[in-house]
Amino acid sequence: MDSIAYFDNAATTFPKPEEVYQFVDRFYRTCGVNVGRGQHKLASQAAKLVQDTRTALLSLFHCPNKKVVFTHTATEAINLILQGLPISNDFNIYISPFEHNAVTRVLNHLQRIYDINVIQLAVDKKALTYDFDRIQNQFAENKPNWLIVSHASNVCGVVAPIRKLCNMAKLCGAITLIDMCQTAGLIDVDLSSNDIDFAVFAGHKTLYSPLGVAGVISSFEIKPEPLIYGGTGVESASQALPESIPERYEVASPDIAAIAGLYASLHWIEKTGIENICSKEQENKDKLIAVLNEFPNVKVIDTKKTESIGVVSCVFEGYSSDNIGQILSKQNIAVRTGLHCAPFAHQFLGTFPSGTVRFSVSYFNTDDDFEKLESALEYIEENS
Amino acid sequence: MDSIAYFDNAATTFPKPEEVYQFVDRFYRTCGVNVGRGQHKLASQAAKLVQDTRTALLSLFHCPNKKVVFTHTATEAINLILQGLPISNDFNIYISPFEHNAVTRVLNHLQRIYDINVIQLAVDKKALTYDFDRIQNQFAENKPNWLIVSHASNVCGVVAPIRKLCNMAKLCGAITLIDMCQTAGLIDVDLSSNDIDFAVFAGHKTLYSPLGVAGVISSFEIKPEPLIYGGTGVESASQALPESIPERYEVASPDIAAIAGLYASLHWIEKTGIENICSKEQENKDKLIAVLNEFPNVKVIDTKKTESIGVVSCVFEGYSSDNIGQILSKQNIAVRTGLHCAPFAHQFLGTFPSGTVRFSVSYFNTDDDFEKLESALEYIEENS
Numbered sequence: 046m047d048s049i050a051y052f053d054n055a056a057t058t059f060p061k062p063e064e065v066y067q068f069v070d071r072f073y074r075t076c077g078v079n080v081g082r083g084q085h086k087l088a089s090q091a092a093k094l095v096q097d098t099r100t101a102l103l104s105l106f107h108c109p110n111k112k113v114v115f116t117h118t119a120t121e122a123i124n125l126i127l128q129g130l131p132i133s134n135d136f137n138i139y140i141s142p143f144e145h146n147a148v149t150r151v152l153n154h155l156q157r158i159y160d161i162n163v164i165q166l167a168v169d170k171k172a173l174t175y176d177f178d179r180i181q182n183q184f185a186e187n188k189p190n191w192l193i194v195s196h197a198s199n200v201c202g203v204v205a206p207i208r209k210l211c212n213m214a215k216l217c218g219a220i221t222l223i224d225m226c227q228t229a230g231l232i233d234v235d236l237s238s239n240d241i242d243f244a245v246f247a248g249h250k251t252l253y254s255p256l257g258v259a260g261v262i263s264s265f266e267i268k269p270e271p272l273i274y275g276g277t278g279v280e281s282a283s284q285a286l287p288e289s290i291p292e293r294y295e296v297a298s299p300d301i302a303a304i305a306g307l308y309a310s311l312h313w314i315e316k317t318g319i320e321n322i323c324s325k326e327q328e329n330k331d332k333l334i335a336v337l338n339e340f341p342n343v344k345v346i347d348t349k350k351t352e353s354i355g356v357v358s359c360v361f362e363g364y365s366s367d368n369i370g371q372i373l374s375k376q377n378i379a380v381r382t383g384l385h386c387a388p389f390a391h392q393f394l395g396t397f398p399s400g401t402v403r404f405s406v407s408y409f410n411t412d413d414d415f416e417k418l419e420s421a422l423e424y425i426e427e428n429s
Numbered sequence: 430m431d432s433i434a435y436f437d438n439a440a441t442t443f444p445k446p447e448e449v450y451q452f453v454d455r456f457y458r459t460c461g462v463n464v465g466r467g468q469h470k471l472a473s474q475a476a477k478l479v480q481d482t483r484t485a486l487l488s489l490f491h492c493p494n495k496k497v498v499f500t501h502t503a504t505e506a507i508n509l510i511l512q513g514l515p516i517s518n519d520f521n522i523y524i525s526p527f528e529h530n531a532v533t534r535v536l537n538h539l540q541r542i543y544d545i546n547v548i549q550l551a552v553d554k555k556a557l558t559y560d561f562d563r564i565q566n567q568f569a570e571n572k573p574n575w576l577i578v579s580h581a582s583n584v585c586g587v588v589a590p591i592r593k594l595c596n597m598a599k600l601c602g603a604i605t606l607i608d609m610c611q612t613a614g615l616i617d618v619d620l621s622s623n624d625i626d627f628a629v630f631a632g633h634k635t636l637y638s639p640l641g642v643a644g645v646i647s648s649f650e651i652k653p654e655p656l657i658y659g660g661t662g663v664e665s666a667s668q669a670l671p672e673s674i675p676e677r678y679e680v681a682s683p684d685i686a687a688i689a690g691l692y693a694s695l696h697w698i699e700k701t702g703i704e705n706i707c708s709k710e711q712e713n714k715d716k717l718i719a720v721l722n723e724f725p726n727v728k729v730i731d732t733k734k735t736e737s738i739g740v741v742s743c744v745f746e747g748y749s750s751d752n753i754g755q756i757l758s759k760q761n762i763a764v765r766t767g768l769h770c771a772p773f774a775h776q777f778l779g780t781f782p783s784g785t786v787r788f789s790v791s792y793f794n795t796d797d798d799f800e801k802l803e804s805a806l807e808y809i810e811e812n813s
Contacts, residue, residue, distance in 0.1 A: 049469070049470060049471060051462075051471070053462065053463065053468070053469060053471075053472070056462065056463035056465070056472075056682070057461070057462055057463045057682060059461055059462050059471075060458065060461070061457075061461070066454060066457060066458055069454075069457075070450060070453075070454045073445075073450060073453075073639065074444065074450055077441070077443055077444070077445070077639070077640070078435075078437065078440065078441055078443050078763070079437065079440035079441045081440070081765070084437070084754060084758070084763075084764075084765055084766065085433070085437065085754070085757070085758045085762070085763035085764065085765075086433060086758055086761070086763070087433060087435070087443075087763055088437070088440075088763070089758075117501035117502070117505075117641065117684065118501070118659075118680075118681035118682060119681070120657060120658075120659035120660065120680050120681035121501075121657055121681065123659070124656075124657045124658060124659070145659075145660060146658075146659055146660040146661075146665060146668075147658075147659035147660055147680070147681065149668060150658040150659055150660070150668055150669075150670065150680075151658045151659070153658070153668035153669065154655075154658045247682075249682065255457065255461070255684075255686055256461070256641075256682055256683070256684045256685055256686060256687075257501065257640075257641040257684040257686065257687060271538075272508075272656070272657070273504060273505055273508045273656070274504075274508060274530075274531075274534040274535045274537070274538045275502075275504035275507070275508070275529075275530055275531040275534055275535070275770075276504065276529060276530040276531055276534070276770030277530075277770075278770065281530060281767065281768040281769070281770050281771075281772055282768060282772045282781070282782055284530075284533060284534055284537035284772075285534075285537065286534065296502075296504050296531070296534075297502035297503070297504035297505065297531065298440070298441060298502060298631075298633065298640055299640070300501065300639075300640045300641040300684075300687070301640055302639055302640060302641065302686075302687075303640075303641055303684070303686075303687075370468060370469070373469070374468070374469045374470055374473075377470070378469070379462070379468075379469035379470070379471055379472070380468075380469065381465070381468055381469075382468065383665065384665040384666060385665070386659075386660030386661075386662065386665050387665075388665055388666045388668075397666070398666055
């Protein structure tokens, strides 16, 4: 297969740093066992790796006082929290206009059980900036019980002012949840504040680890009910799950290979520098937008008035998004088209139901990728 | 580190076949993307691999008419079924005496909500054989609503007569669930029968795949409520999960590397032959028991009167299990001690609460492993 210009990094970053592949393979071949303390040397070594990965994550987010619970996907982490928190009728649940189905489908499930209000935070439709005055009014009118915000939209890349939003919600007594799937390891975030109750990360996106590891960072002063019941390797005689964190939520065999990959990618991020990763990704975003802007029939969703990451959505006049995806695929350009599991974001942006063509860059995109993209867009222009 | 004689294969098989490591590494490096049909070439290639893995699994279990739902762990699969099935007060739920906390802790959770009866199937304590006459009486006295049976005990290796048990329960109208964590890929099982509603497998044990992939095989004529809500990549505009299987239950990004590993290990199983794998594992079990029987202070749980796999539990007179585990670890022997997340099995076997020392073999144990074990046991005998 010809080499592919990969602009689907918001789905999963690809490739990963070379050391991630190497470390995963080596660790799996030499220590791919089930974690357990004091059982045997390999199990202890695997347990130490898991522990060291937790420490590295808390260091990355400047919150050594908090705890990490690993899950297999960010979706599982979000379900663990939202299905596990106390809830009752008349709850006001604020979300950003950009939430993924990993949030909104859980809320839809809860709405079938409880009479709750799901309210979108006020965001200016043109500037795509959060309108704090209107949000203050929203909170005054309907006191927030939960606040759930994607740190960056997986559709248009807009970054939410999470510190300010969580602080405003916290002053009203809300529980706050930040979805950092598109930003963990890319934007330097301090999670030590008590304003952020739960922060969810996905290893395989901006953290450049393999698929199979994600999780929650929290003080766990608020303890959701468990989502999954099973063996924990500790307190096995009891039929209740242990109260201790992370054991309460980490049932079954941890995916040691994926966690080894996260360990290696965290090391790569530390070595490379999160600011260098971010500035390289922003450079690649600028190159991407420059290429897209060469073509008058490509309408890019404009995020210039706000902070955004390297996730860029656009529509091609005269084409459906899926049609463009197919043409680009034939030209060896990888993009993701349609609704990106975030229908409300597209409704807000005015691109529902046909969706957009989404281009998303990473640290690893090359000039060759952008040249290939330019050629492919020229081909589309010439043949339209 | 000196090489380790690994007898903890019931926790996870180690090592894996060489081609599994190679295939995972190569696939991840060339195609480690997010699955999606018609999105781009790599995504389509990843989607094809997932589809081919489903087909290979259904072929292994002789049930091309059934469906595979992938989860990340067998525990998640069991929770999906048991938390998702219709249930009401006075349900009679039959389990084997050997169930893992992955089953019993879910039932304990359900018992906090419903007034249900959890009943152990009658098994002869000496022969460790299922007593069909007594079970028939149990079913007559308290009609079974659910039957949940581990195909093989992760504590003592005893194999349950699943076809007969499921047939008996099905005649009473029960829903049946088989936990094949310790047997999938090792014992040739035909799952085409309608007597078995749900069969759960774990990739990383007897299927010799990496951690991170497990699942359920079923006709899904009975559809549990979903456990986790989120994006599926299909029908994204809808806030309800799709009705179609497997999409209804497979939310979030599938772990393509783990599934690639399962694809490769299924190929290895087909090439090697399930009967050859089983007979080699039985040979290794016999070698293991022969070594253990050389030492009079080692009391092996006797499974000679029934079928069993290469999972052998024993107690060392004069020592706690954990103590033996530590001594063996220093001698570079990997075992698992204690309750093995199956306290009821130990209660039944009379080894609760101190547990046992569990030795579990795989296809890959070598004569060198058994020699190392013999030397270590001699060392313990001499120093006791």
